[in-house]
Amino acid sequence: MTAASDAIRAQVTDLMPGIRRDLEDLVRIESVSADPARAGEVQRSAEAVAALFRAERFASVDIVSAEGGAPAVIAHKPGPDGAPTVLLYAHHDVQPENDHADWDSPPFEPTERGERLYARGAADDKAGIAAHLGALRVFEALGDGQLPVSVTMFIEGEEEVGSETLPALLAEHQEALRADVIVIADSGNWDIGEPALTTSLRGLVRVDVEVRTLTHAVHSGMWGGLVPDGIMALTRLLSSLYDDEGALAIEGLHHGPAADVEYPEVRLRAESGAAPGVDWIGRGPVVERLWTQPALTITGLDAPRVDGASNTLTPAARARLSLRIAPGDTTENALARLTAHLEQHVPWGAGLTVTTVDTGEATSIDATGPAYDAARAAFTEAWDGTEPVDMGVGGSIPFIAEFLEAFPEASVLVTGVEDPDTRAHGANEGLHLAEFERVVLAEAFLLRNLGAL
Template identity: 50%
Template sequence: MEEVTLRERVTADFNNVVEFLKDLVRIPAVSSLPEHASDMQVSAEYIVKNLEAAGATARIVTVTDSNTGLVSRPAILAEKSGPAESPTVLLYAHHDVQPTGDLDKWDSDPFEPVERDGRLYGRGASDDGAGVATHLGMLRAWGDELPVNVKIFIEGEEEVGSPTFNAFLEQNREFLQADVIIVTDSGNWDVHQPALTTGLRGVLSVDVNVKTLDHAVHSGAFGGVTVDALTCLCRLLATLHNQKGSVAVPGLVTKTVADVDYPEDDLRKQMGAVAGLELTGTGDLASRLWTQPAISVIGIDAPSVANSSNTIIPQAKARISMRIAPGQDPQKAAQALSDYLVANAPFGAEVSVECLETGPAYAANLDSPVLALMHGALTDAFGVKSVNIGQGGSIPFIATFQEFFPAAEVLVTGVEDPYTNAHSENESQDIADLQGAVLAESLLLGRLAKDANTPQN
């Protein structure tokens, strides 16, 4: 099929894609709430029905993790064949959504889609109903002329941390084998500005425990010769950043330059910074958010003010979350953090560290021909040059895909934007950008087929 014809077909069918997305939004497929288990099933059945109508073979699949006994929420596996010798592309999205949050903060019913100012409002309209709609729209556009083999995996529990993801890949490994994996669960740099997510920070968390005494003692009797454990803990935590606010732990991977400029005014507005707040760290703002390590203290165990007494606290504990740069080994980062905390114990306090979790970072191969094809497809679909961006947060299952399918090229894309409000009230999706995503994915598959059939010198 010529690309001009493909464009015409995407345009002609797009209203149907939007109606599909609206119907999907109307299903409250909240994976974290047991009372919505039946809605998860309804959502999966609706997606299967539409994929089959687009010519795919589709089915609902659940797995049981033999290690934990957990049974997965309903997922969808689908496939549609292209020419026998053509590449195989696996398309990922998820159909489960977040809870609504405070209903009083929504301008409309979160499960009744509303179009307003070129955007579609509703829970899951973007995260990740738009991803599901993108894959469906592509299938509908190509019809019976699909140029590659397509597999589709629509997960049902991404919003609860994908607890059975490894088991799902293991039990469906043969079906999911592919040359290219496209994960449609990320976003663009801005409205009408397409992007590929080429870097994701990893994550790890540790508990650090500081002990100074075997038991609590009276602050009047012993204050002045020993410092309470909470003070020691606070002094230790304060050393984790240098005077400019950069992470002070040595031995961590870092990169201080990014491909795009992040406007400071936008950043301050997005995070709700108080007037006069100094931004921490050095280097480009985008690099501080995407390619440099970051440390946050996310919890402290110590007596509350209401329950405090005139005693010297013998023990205190804090939980630390660290984001690690693409290219960083999470185990080495955890060891570096642990070694640093123990080595910098104040006043000879006893410090112990327990690592709770690690999630690897993701770094795309920027020299990949497939990545170049995807950028070209996005640029042509949107009429604006596609850029590489990162995400400060983590998508741990990206690394899981790479682990299970090391020969596959993994691309991370999506249609969220700075105004999407994913996971928050008034979630929305720019409708024109959704059409751009459908066209870009459609163009990519055609170009992958042509590239595979082009003799290599």
């Protein structure tokens, strides 16, 4: 370890209390992009982020939005002549907190318990903003305050609602956002004490499926046994989507290999929340089933409630299907294959309506080259010799594919502050504070390494 590295480590330790204060101030802003009633809070959040950048003396700081979109912040700070430009991405909007009774502390009041800071957005993804700021502050505090690279901040405001206007923002501000390296701080690490680079993410196709067998409800005693009801037809159709082992039975979807990492059974049980005695579904290595095979979840059902149900045949029933598609597949292919399967398997001549809700492409990153070497060296140094894992993510972050398309010559690094127990999107979302400090340190080392290329 060099004296320069020691100096960076010392600065990160000294800066962490201030970084945490800024994070907590951001977390107290209820920037729930899915809630129209809190659009003012999303705007206030963008203004707070912009104020942080202005306080760091960025050369330019702008709050921007596409038509119908939420406010994003673009800021730029130049580095030495000829240095690479690094785009640092995070998002300031957060998921709804849902039922406050499920939280052990108020969701928008950051609360430390044990090793974690709990609040909505404490990890996903306001900690990404704070980590970027922390890494930059290290160089402000060292020597002449000169950054080793030119930095562009891009803090989005609608990631949690699908980044619908992101393509328009990328097109409108392409020159301002153009960079040699893009660091997307919206993923996580393999475990506490084990860093990772995310190199693949599944895509997403969501559809609503309605099955109709009757023009109106009829008496179940008079017509049951002859006329199929909508729930019966829908459940038969849904069961056709899986084979007896729980693997998808939709033909023509892509499958691929995954990184060669072990996911121990004890850890799987603890992190998945699977009830005791429940068997795993599907076939193949665990990480392939989680990262590089398609998976389909029934996320919603419209049918009469059990309480108050009448003795009638239900005319129609509806389900929302969430299909995660493997890297290497396309949403166009997946939607066509899913629709074809549903049309071929709808039973008893029932009417079928398939409505697309949204889609997002899968991502596979070729994580080779100087920028990735710089990142792996930075992570290894920050985690005291533990090399980062190349991991996949079973979830979907469609905007990464949009960045790759908009800036095909840039190296895209997907990093983050989350760990297996972060509980992002759920109650009691928590940021592991010691791991957060390592993330800030790793990003400072990364900027230093990129500046030396």
